[in-house]
Amino acid sequence: MELANILRDAARAEALPRFRRLDASMVHIKTEAIDLVTEADVATENVIKARIASFMPDALFVGEESVAADPALLTRLATADLAVVVDPIDGTANYAAGLPLFATMAAVVSKGQTIAGIIYDPMGDDWVMAEKGSGAWLRRPNGEAIRLSVADRLPLAEMVGMASVAYMPREKRAQILQNTDKVRLLSNFRCAGHEYRTFVSGHGQFVCYNKLMPWDHLPGVLIAQEAGGFAARLDGGAYLPSHVDGGLLLAVDRDAWEELRREVFAF
Known part of the structure; x- marks a missing residue:
């Protein structure tokens, strides 16, 4: 405090x-x-x-x-x-x-x-x-x-989440945006802090980023994990303070993470 x-x-x-x-x-x-x-x-x-x-x-x-x-x-x-x-x-x-x-x-x-x-x-x-x-x-x-606790898992077509595509690979961006049609709603607040707050308060099923500066993500990832969410880099590895790239996906549980990685954020 x-x-x-x-x-x-x-x-x-x-x-x-x-x-x-x-x-x-x-x-x-x-x-x-x-x-x-x-x-x-x-x-x-x-x-x-x-x-x-x-x-x-x-x-x-x-x-x-x-x-x-x-x-x-x-x-x-x-x-x-x-x-x-x-x-x-x-x-x-x-x-x-x-x-x-x-x-x-x-x-x-x-x-x-x-x-x-x-x-x-x-x-x-x-x-x-x-x-x-x-x-x-x-x-x-x-x-x-x-x-605080993350939301319950929903079917992919009913998931609501937040993602920033601005720093995703340009050659993959169009495909990722097309893939987001598989979820119910995708938002971007241009503020990771409020996106994490939304997620850990149970108002979404996922968040995803590609640029990983530590001040943007270290607080939110820990809070999300303590709220019951699953977080990993897009290759499945653990996210650490030393990482500044490699993408990051958080979901309400590991099964949801795997489905989102496979169906939406495959880059």
Whole structure:
């Protein structure tokens, strides 16, 4: 909860006051037009970094914007005794467009394994979180806690899920999009944090991604596993903090994962 409150305090101090108050000088393209960074991303991460340096002085800090400035940080994550991985504003494109669908996220990694994950929603002012082996929880600032569980399995034709096709192989994208006609509904919120929140709250049967930056997925994967879901890279192997490619598919159970991998996300 100390780490959860650090995320909340930073988002409320830096991200919310700037929401829908950015001008063009405060928004910048990082790698392409759909990959943005704003003044709020940097300011929010700086607050989190400073607070974590005091609270967990021995932890390696791996923030999305810190890695943009020093890519070598990312290579240290796999071997760190203790690390905190942070996305100050997940869904920056939504945030910059004035859409209230963004999150502040953190994961704690120890010796190459994710041991805790937190996704904070600044607009709803609550967290979904998990510690390894302790279940997945929705927590509110008043102390209320609700245990989370993924949805029941449905036939493929009735499944609802979320996937980002933007980073899937171009030569496979058309086939994957055609394959998604086999499920009932496919969505993309442009915010992994809220897609994971939706999944672990029992409102979908799957999520799928191809680009695997750790700040986008470490919190959500652990929370999903603690909520009873099955997660693996698209080759069937375990997803680890050191992975940045290879695709990622989560489903409500292993049988659903196998069916989705075979019928929809075969690339």
